[in-house]
Amino acid sequence: MPIFKYKALTRDKKLRTGMAEANSREYVEDILKEKGLSIVAISPLTGVKKPGLDFLSRVKKKDVVIFSRQFSVLISANVAMVQALKILIDQTSGQALKIIISEVTDEVDAGSPLSEALSKRPDVFSGFYVSVIRSGETSGKLDEVLNYLADEMEKDYDMMGKVRGAMIYPVFVLCALAAVGAVMMVFVVPKLTAILTESGAELPLSTKIVIGASDFMAEYWWLLILIIGGLFFAVRFYIKRPKGRKQADLVKLKLPIFGHLFQLIYLVRFTRSMNTLIVGGVTISNSLKVSAEVVGNAVYRELVEKTIKEVEDGNSISSVFINSGYIPKMVSQMLNIGEKTGKMDIVLARITNFYSREIDNMVANLMTLMEPIIMVIMGVAVGIMVAAIILPMYNLAGSL
Numbered sequence: 001m002p003i004f005k006y007k008a009l010t011r012d013k014k015l016r017t018g019m020a021e022a023n024s025r026e027y028v029e030d031i032l033k034e035k036g037l038s039i040v041a042i043s044p045l046t047g048v049k050k051p052g053l054d055f056l057s058r059v060k061k062k063d064v065v066i067f068s069r070q071f072s073v074l075i076s077a078n079v080a081m082v083q084a085l086k087i088l089i090d091q092t093s094g095q096a097l098k099i100i101i102s103e104v105t106d107e108v109d110a111g112s113p114l115s116e117a118l119s120k121r122p123d124v125f126s127g128f129y130v131s132v133i134r135s136g137e138t139s140g141k142l143d144e145v146l147n148y149l150a151d152e153m154e155k156d157y158d159m160m161g162k163v164r165g166a167m168i169y170p171v172f173v174l175c176a177l178a179a180v181g182a183v184m185m186v187f188v189v190p191k192l193t194a195i196l197t198e199s200g201a202e203l204p205l206s207t208k209i210v211i212g213a214s215d216f217m218a219e220y221w222w223l224l225i226l227i228i229g230g231l232f233f234a235v236r237f238y239i240k241r242p243k244g245r246k247q248a249d250l251v252k253l254k255l256p257i258f259g260h261l262f263q264l265i266y267l268v269r270f271t272r273s274m275n276t277l278i279v280g281g282v283t284i285s286n287s288l289k290v291s292a293e294v295v296g297n298a299v300y301r302e303l304v305e306k307t308i309k310e311v312e313d314g315n316s317i318s319s320v321f322i323n324s325g326y327i328p329k330m331v332s333q334m335l336n337i338g339e340k341t342g343k344m345d346i347v348l349a350r351i352t353n354f355y356s357r358e359i360d361n362m363v364a365n366l367m368t369l370m371e372p373i374i375m376v377i378m379g380v381a382v383g384i385m386v387a388a389i390i391l392p393m394y395n396l397a398g399s400l
Contacts, residue, residue, distance in 0.1 A: 127293055
């Protein structure tokens with residue numbers, strides 16, 4: 001369905017701009033007239049797709065972070081909410097988010113609360129985001145809540161950006177090694193082993209294995225691709241199921257090197273979201289419910305859900321965490337202290353800052369940790385090739 005950009009005048013002669021999705025220009029005109037607007041201009045936006053229909057039109061998390069920061073600055077400067085949203089329609093570079101902001105602006109201008117308008121776009125604005133906005137509306141401190149939300153979103157985005165950046169190098173090197181190995185097995189190894197097989201000499205087991213693998217890859221490469229593709233989609237399908245999701249998340253937490261890093265990331269996500277919600281005036285029970293979805297790991301979500309039941313029964317927030325091997329003892333003890341002293345927000349902020357620094361240190365050292373592992377993998381690959389091909393060829397040449 002096409003998207004149209006419009007300009008119209010309200011009854012008090014104020015200019016309004018926005019976007020609307022409709023089958024035709026005439027339908028947009030009818031909608032605007034029903035709202036009591038006088039049409040100034042309507043123009044179609046070519047090449048624009050409705051967000052969610054195409055992966056290329058999805059809203060990037062970075063765009064949401066920038067929108068939140070700009071929105072918080074405008075609200076803090078006492079700009080009216082609708083006017084601030086209209087300004088952001090022009091300021092936003094992402095076309096998909098621009099359309100969503102335009103729709104939100106229309107709903108807010110029509111009298112809907114901001115949190116209600118945002119909640120209709122859960123693929124862009126999470127339950128965590130909406131809950132923080134709703135708490136700001138309820139308490140009358142939307143400007144403060146928006147500033148705090150923007151700060152925390154930027155910190156979370158920066159943290160995940162550092163982690164992704166640190167993982168690019170080892171992933172790239174391992175993929176390159178796999179590609180080079182496949183090319184050698186299909187094109188290079190058959191030519192080298194042809195001499196060995198024609199000699200009629202008894203070949204060692206390692207050479208026979210390499211020759212067999214090379215012949216299979218050269219002749220049934222298409223089957224290998226189908227098997228890899230089938231396994232990939234089968235794993236994805238299994239992970240989407242609750243049981244598969246939990247097992248995959250459990251494997252993440254037990255990975256060598258990366259397992260501890262993932263644990264810290266999920267822990268910081270939990271404490272940061274909890275802190276943001278509590279500062280925004282959300283109750284501990286509701287904060288736990290929202291944080292359970294934000295944390296992004298089935299194992300930790302299960303821990304938080306158990307904690308919710310304990311809190312609703314009148315028990316301490318740390319009663320479940322203290323017996324879990326995935327939550328440091330220090331965190332459980334500090335949460336218990338924060339609950340008793342009534343300074344949960346301060347405790348959560350300190351926990352978040354402490355483990356955020358630890359994540360930064362781990363990410364900085366990740367390259368140092370991965371380099372020897374990659375060298376060992378390369379050494380093993382080269383050793384197999386030498387033992388399976390080069391040494392038999394050398395022995396054959398020496399016997400001649």
